[in-house]
Amino acid sequence: MWKLQASLLGGDEERQDDFLDDFNGSCPLSPLQRLYGFAGCLAAGLACMLLSLVVFARPIKFAIIFTFGNLLAIGSTAFLIGPGQQIRMMLDTVRIYATAIYVGSVILALVCALLIHSKILTIIAIICEICALIWYSLSYIPFARNMVSELLVRLCDTEI
Template identity: 55%
Template sequence: MEKINHAFEKMKMLVGMEMEDEQQQPAIEDGNSFSFMDDFNRHCTLTTKQRFYGFAICLVAGLTCTLLSILVFFHPIKFGITFTFGNLLSLGSTTFLIGPKRQVSMMLDPVRIYATAIYLASMIIALFSAFYVHNKLLTFLAIILEFGALIWYSLSYIPFARSMVSKIMLACFDTEF
């Protein structure tokens, strides 16, 4: 049991979770912070074990939906729904590890804001075109945009990849046509 607790502590340090005792209810501040995210974070009190279970379940469900979407690839509307739902579950899985407030603040970081905006917009467009428009071509184009935005969003979390993408973009736009 000691080894498991030690492994949990190492994982908490790797993902950036606070090292405070998560069994206790977080103390309510002096009342000068009444934002929605602070209030929401205050009510999200899960143990480390529950966080890892939530992360694993959400991630496996998201990856399963994403992989199962390949089975309905030739039906763009069904593909768009399952692919986007899988992406939402996978994106939500990290919220279990780092908490909703930190997840949102990381997504809105100036380095990632454009990637986040395009990624979320492409998911909304894909779902809108699948549910309301029922246009296969528009849904397929939205899925292509969503896939590209997913790659960009994922790479925006890796400092080396960010620098490589910015160097490639500068090289592409620096040449004169």
């Protein structure tokens, strides 16, 4: 009842936090169960990504299986920290752009594979998806993106 009163009095931010906390608490798992869920989901995602290499000659099937594996691997961390915290971390100011580019490239890969049926566009979208996943993953390691950026600048510098 007090949550309803808070929302009526203008506590929308508090109500959103309560919703995410309720979402995290709706499936209470023990730490061991969370670890098993994480490991299983990550293993399934990595298996899908590896099995997608079998159908690499067919870029459309490859894109679907690879993207599904990608989403499973990213979603596996929700078992460890909860889906609400996962969403908060993805939308953090440090990694909001990396998240947007990653989600956009996943959607682009699926659109190219399922709707457009273009092999060349699908391959380009998958390459973008892999690059976006690497950049997104680097956002969780302190100073990793700065180090990679500086390394790329030094490697690609044409001045002698």
